[in-house]
Amino acid sequence: LKTPLKQAATSQLVLTERQPDCQPLTTPPKPKETPPADPWTPTSNLKMLISAASPEIRSREQQRQLSDSSSEEHLLGDEYEKAQPSRKEKSLGLLCHKFLARYPDYPSPSQKSYICLDEVTEELHVERRRIYDIVNVLESLHMVSRLARNRYVWHGRHNLPQTLQALKKVGEENKYIQQIQMIKRREYEHEFDADGERNEEMASSFGSSEQSEMSFVELPGVEFRAASVNGRKYKSLRVMSQKFVMLFLVSTPQIVSLEVAAKILIGEDQLEDLDKSKFKTKIRRLYDIANVLSSLKLIKKVHVTEERGRKPAFKWTGPEVLPNTQDIKLEATSTTCAPPVSESIPSKEQCSKALFPSKGKQNFTRHSSLIKLVKSIENDRRKIQSAPTSPVKISASMYLFLTFLLESCFFFVFKTPEEMQMKCALSSPEAVPKPEPSQQPALSQPLGVCPASHSSVSPVSPVILPHPQSGVSYAICLHPSQAPTVTTYSPGFMLQPLPCANVTGIKSNNSKVLNKTTTEEGDTQRGPDEPTKSLAAEERPETKSETSSQRCLKRSQALPENNLIKRRKSDEESLDTSLSFFQSGYLIPLTHCTHGNKAECSNKEKAGVCSLQHTAYSSPITGVIPMPASELKTVNIPAFHITPLNIMLSPNSIAAAPVLSNSCLNSSSTSSAPNPSSSALNFMLQHIGLIPAGVQVAANPVLQHVPVSSQSENINHSSGSTNVQEGKVIEFTFYSPINASNFLFSLQPSAPKEPQEPQAVTENFFRTPGGPNTEPSASANSDGTQRTSQGTLYIPQRKLEVSED
């Protein structure tokens, strides 16, 4: 069984097998499979491609091979060579695909699936050794856990969010960012040298994180069962895998090169000798890990092109992991949206239930597309910072603004299912159910984000959280019970979809990217992924329920509590940043925020959650904005606060806000004349630090006017699971119960027609009809709120510089 009979046909191979002592450690040469005259026929190539693409087909083919092998003698020609699996067909990634296809991503808790290694190895026709590789990294993600010999439990991706969050936290504690930066810096300084002095640097930088030698990050409830395996020495691959993942989660362009990863992973335990062989071995293992992570679609191979040249690297493509906050859990909706509610008429409660199934009110969901946007924006902002003279800078302020906005936009108010439907449009294309005719419209209803609680009953308290990466704060909503200390305030804006037909979008055709590090999208080496995935998803075999030996599982199935999130050290820094930012007065009407942050958030234990005061709020810059807490409740909103927006809308500061007037947009697209908005933008950019003082940017040349009203109407009519995807515009209106403004935003996830990177960042633009100098025209809304001005935030497509390999 172990050795295919075909190989025995090759006499040479028989020899090697008979004399293992001669070449004990050599990989057996690939058997000379084909007669020299008849190499790969086009048909066979095609077959191989297909088989590589689909595990089903492949396994079927392998079955055939098995039966063939008995009567192998009369195999000839193409049939013969087909029987010889190429090296690629035996790749770990493919094997992992087959392995994963056996189990559901989200197994129902009722029916636990068990993994018997013997069965797996038999059915997949692989050596046991290979399965260990797979299982080990799955174990590192807590997708499986070991029960006993030969026995594992399959958890699927249920634990993934928590695992990733925990990993990210540990990664931050390990200061991986600094390590990466140091490695890169050194690499840049002196090309190649293996001197000792380098190691001293290493030691100094790594030294602080001595606690991270070989610890395996566990999840409550998913601990290692087979007590033995806790002998940490034998968790190397697992630990490596976890650390590898940490590197992704921590680094901001979520791209990690193998080289850097290997150096860091080596540097941690053995920073003495960075000898070549150890490095090589590390790389070897990283390939193994990367292969199964790729199969899990958590990473993807890319190439980073730097000054030195192309280097293999991997890019995180898994779910976004949000910053660890104490008792707030945020999950990517791509997963939470998956389980549909059975009811046909989704209510807010149901939505909330569907979105936060396990932990109820403490869970908050943020839309994955928003997350991606924010992430991309942050990336771009960093790039912009490093390239101060780039013409893209004009959009930097918009990025920043959108960052604020999105950081704040955790929740939206759903009034109707249609609106919820619209929310779905924000989600990434994968998250939106394709408009399959067979699909019930109701299935797509619960998509989107919504407050974790029924806002009408229990209003939530807005809280300003420091964002560790962007250095800015974002607002988040908490239940009053969860936000006992109330110190700051930001005026509440309700964000809700607005059916609006007279929207005007501005599209920027400037899609220049200033990467000094371009990444080329990884190739198709695991190209069969896509077809494989769909196939596997459709006809994923029902998990084999092993009736035997199920009793040996006595461990509790309790879901892991998410209690381990503590505050990170970086919060303090980011807090400082945000504070200075706020204290500028330019953007912040929130005095309480300033004081409160200082007072309350200096406490590291609580800084993550700075609650707000439900009293009156004033700003030294923009004046007092009285706002009793009751207002928040009466508006029946989840007290959703958009600090930056509010800032920009402040009557006194609106002139300085990065707002481009209509006239600018309409007329001056070709004009080079300075305009007020330019100076405002420059001021803001400089102020925020996006550009150095003295550098000016021109606002208009990159902007274009594009009407999108028809599209927006189209959206609003969409009631079923319509495909609100590419090129569509989603609008929101910010209502302020006070006199602030009512803004209308258009988010265009991606430009129509352009087949670009799906998660492409988009340029965005923000304007008010009246322009900066125009007094906003007030109008009354049906609900009585003042509608003083309107702006459009438009996000045309902007591609990430990621090219195919």
Place this chain on the structure above:
DNA sequence: ACGTCCCGCCAGGGG
């Protein structure tokens, strides 16, 4: 020539 990584030896340790 180099990036990728299959393959299987063999040590450690559990049952």
Place this chain on the structure above:
DNA sequence: CCCCTGGCGGGACGT
């Protein structure tokens, strides 16, 4: 003591 686990790295394969 058997055999499961899994560290490890030679060298084959692919480009």
